Amino acid sequence: MATIKDVARTAGVSTATVSAVMNDTAFVSPELRARVVTAIRELRYEPSLAARNLRRNRSQLIALAVADLSNPFYARIVWSAEAAVAAWGYSLVLFNSDEKPDTERRILSRIRTLGCDGMVLVPVGAANQYQPHEFEGIATVLLGRPIEGNSADTVSIDNRAAGRQAVDYLLDLGHRRIGSVTGPMQLSTSKGRLDGMIDAMAARGLTPQPGHVRSGEFREEAAYSVARDMMGSPDRPTAIYVANGVMAIGVMRAIADLGLRCPQDVSVASTDTVAGAGGLKPRLTRTEHPIADMTNEALRLLVDRIEERVSEPVRNIVFQPALIVGESCAPLRKDIG
Amino acid sequence: MATIKDVARTAGVSTATVSAVMNDTAFVSPELRARVVTAIRELRYEPSLAARNLRRNRSQLIALAVADLSNPFYARIVWSAEAAVAAWGYSLVLFNSDEKPDTERRILSRIRTLGCDGMVLVPVGAANQYQPHEFEGIATVLLGRPIEGNSADTVSIDNRAAGRQAVDYLLDLGHRRIGSVTGPMQLSTSKGRLDGMIDAMAARGLTPQPGHVRSGEFREEAAYSVARDMMGSPDRPTAIYVANGVMAIGVMRAIADLGLRCPQDVSVASTDTVAGAGGLKPRLTRTEHPIADMTNEALRLLVDRIEERVSEPVRNIVFQPALIVGESCAPLRKDIG
DNA sequence: CCCCGATAGCTAATCGTTTCGCTGAACTTT
DNA sequence: AAAGTTCAGCGAAACGATTAGCTATCGGGG
Structure with missing residues (x-):
């Protein structure tokens, strides 16, 4: 690789001038500029970021x-x-x-x-x-x-708003026994969404049943097993709010594996689903970011x-x-x- | 940010010694090593990659x-x-x-x-x-x-094998009028897959009809319009081989929009679909990489x-x-x- | 007792830039 | 014509690491 010195030598100028041309940082006469540009092209010079960064204390x-x-x-x-x-x-x-x-x-x-x-x-x-x-x-x-x-x-x-929106929608459809599959409670994301759900239910004088709120990792597998467990019991919820897109996929799978149909037997709403997961049938009702x-x-x-x-x-x-x-x-x- | 010099000064050694400790590149007495390690921890020293890379001509x-x-x-x-x-x-x-x-x-x-x-x-x-x-x-x-x-x-x-496998499968199901939606012909990927299709058909004495092989960009939209066009004609193929995953999504959408059902009215096989596009119904028959x-x-x-x-x-x-x-x-x- | 080899650790050169401070030519101003 | 300005361009000192080559210390053999 050619260095700035090679360019300087070839163009018959100092490295400072080459640098000036490269960065447009000082006025350089058209003639010298032309010589420099030619040299750069000729030698296929590309400045070394390592050196530049060391000097500038920047890395791009x-x-x-x-x-x-x-x-x-x-x-x-x-x-x-x-x-x-x-x-x-x-x-x-x-x-x-x-x-x-x-x-x-x-x-x-x-x-x-x-x-x-x-x-x-x-x-x-x-x-x-x-x-x-x-x-x-x-x-x-x-x-x-x-x-x-x-x-x-x-x-x-606004995670709280997301949870509220989704659960409000389920409530509007008449659901009262609503469950939730959500992420780790120490994450503000999970907590906010669940709080939103609680807000929405509280506004109608409801609270989620204890066994109907489950949290786990933000992963498909975790959601699958948690949902399967929750939906296996006799007093299962009639609707579920899932706090995360990949978890929704797991929940849908759990529902199908239990022989339940969505939405006929159970409604599912989620948050943060990616449009691209779009092939999923039925298409999810969700809050999108x-x-x-x-x-x-x-x-x-x-x-x-x-x-x-x-x-x-x-x-x-x-x-x-x-x-x-x-x-x-x-x-x-x-x-x- | 602390530099190697600060560490050297604090530990009362030369920068060379600090470097030796960092890189385990020379023997350093336990005592000095300890002093250096302490200084490093104390100053929270982290070596500058820019400097190291300039010297070593490596960037990691x-x-x-x-x-x-x-x-x-x-x-x-x-x-x-x-x-x-x-x-x-x-x-x-x-x-x-x-x-x-x-x-x-x-x-x-x-x-x-x-x-x-x-x-x-x-x-x-x-x-x-x-x-x-x-x-x-x-x-x-x-x-x-x-x-x-x-x-x-x-x-x-082995793109040719991929095309061959997928189309062989369609042929085994009895299909004869098989179409293809494939990518740009200058890409070896597209060409290989199409060649594989032609191989498979040739092995049974068939060739694809000219209007049944369409190429376009590797994009959902391109595939959609091409498929819509191809499937709109009366002598449309009974099966399609799609050379790419996102294109398959476009093709499926085109089929649905034309009021056709998959797989009842038209079979679709593809190559390179990602498992994760998995929600797609019906699940695609495909060659996976x-x-x-x-x-x-x-x-x-x-x-x-x-x-x-x-x-x-x-x-x-x-x-x-x-x-x-x-x-x-x-x-x-x-x-x- | 001297010399030598081994080696821990230091000094200083180096990597390829940027940039500060300087030089000296060309121009202005009196 | 002398003195002052301007500024294009240069030389050299950084930046923070690695590393070649050197020094000095120590132990052991003759």
Whole structure:
């Protein structure tokens, strides 16, 4: 690989001038500029980011650490993020914490070592598991799950509203015995959605039955077994609110395996389902997140911080979910009410 | 951020010693080692990759450039690749060429500038669109689509076998008027799969009708319109072989929109569908690729090259597809045969 | 008692950029 | 014509690590 010195020598100028031409950082006479440009082309010179970054203390890298790459929801985020990062002139370094706090901790340290200019993090741990120094000195945006007491910018969804919307819909259809399959309670996401459900029921003077609220990991398998258990009992709910897209797939499978039909025997509504899981029949009634918008916003905030165009302390952007009506919910049947 | 000098000063040793401790590259007495380790912990020192890389001419970065991040097939590759890259001690830089050769060209140059140690590329261009220098000096593995005449290692699927398997299955069910919706002909992937189809039909003395073989971009929309057109005509095929997973979704939608039923009115078989698109009803009969195995193998080859444990010129690994029988194919009905 | 070999640890050069501070030619201003 | 300005372009010092080559210490053999 040709270096800046080679270019300088070939063009008969100093390295400073080549640098000036490359970065348009000082006036260079047309003649010298032309010589430099020719030399660059001739030698196929490409500047070494390693050297530039060492000097500038920048890396042009933005890290994205998501909670579970096998989840289409996060795959969708990755897709949007790659586009946004490229549009801002950075490159994307991708990490998968696989919902494991330990892995996440290693990733955080790695991001630091790589000298990433910023990171977008979908945190997987509880608020008290983070040390302040893990976020120091590197621009951070938390996506999807805020961490209480953390001083990073945040882009999230109104989870409580999501739970409320979905369960309100089920209540409007006449359901009263409504169950829920939800994620780990230490995550604000799970908690918020469940709170929304409770809000909605409380507004009509109802409370969920204890055995009808189950939580487990945000995984298809966990949801399957939990749902199978819950739906196997005689006083099973007539409708279920599932707090996560992949979990919904597990729940649907459990229902089918129990010989129940959706929506005839049981209605299912969920939150955060990805449009692409779209082939699923019946199509889910769900609250959807504006993933692309959220991701773009997260990167806007991040780049703002990186390029220091921002002074305010912490910005918290909350998006609203939208209820998408599918075919997975039906009015309560008289005979099973 | 603390630097190696700070650590050296605090521990009362030279930077060389600190480096030796960090990299285990020379014998250091237990006493000094202890002092160094303490200082490192105390200052929370993390070495700067930028500096290390400048010196070592390494970046610890592996680039992955896929053809279309919105396609679950590639999302699956990304998932596997992240895990494999991390397991080998590198970090993953992700790019989406979006099936656009121009974008891909920019990506290649960016990868070079970043100084990535290696790259895994799912190429989107025709063989003659690549300049040899675009691959020079950087370890490369082509994934999925070989480029003829290119000297990079390759991991691919036996596309011809995939086409043959799927179409053989349709033929075994009695179908004779078989159509195909396939991708761009300049891609070896599309061509191979179509050739396989032709092989299978030829083996029974058949050839596809000209109007029954349509190609378009590897996108759902393209497939939708092409299929809609093909299936709208009176002598429409009784079975379709679709060369790609997302295209299959488009085809299924076209069939439904035309008021046809699958598999009763038309059988559909495809190649490369991702298991996760699994909710799709009826479940597709398809040839599947061992994505995780292919990706792992690609990274093994790549790391081999990067760490120069390899001398042979070019390695070409070809995986075999597996036929997965779903519910989207039925025996030929007498009345429409 | 001297010399030599082994080796722990240090000094300093190096990687390829950016950028500060300087030089000196060309122009202005009196 | 002398003095002051301007500014294109250069030289060299960073940035933070690795590493070749050197020094000094120690133990052992003759």
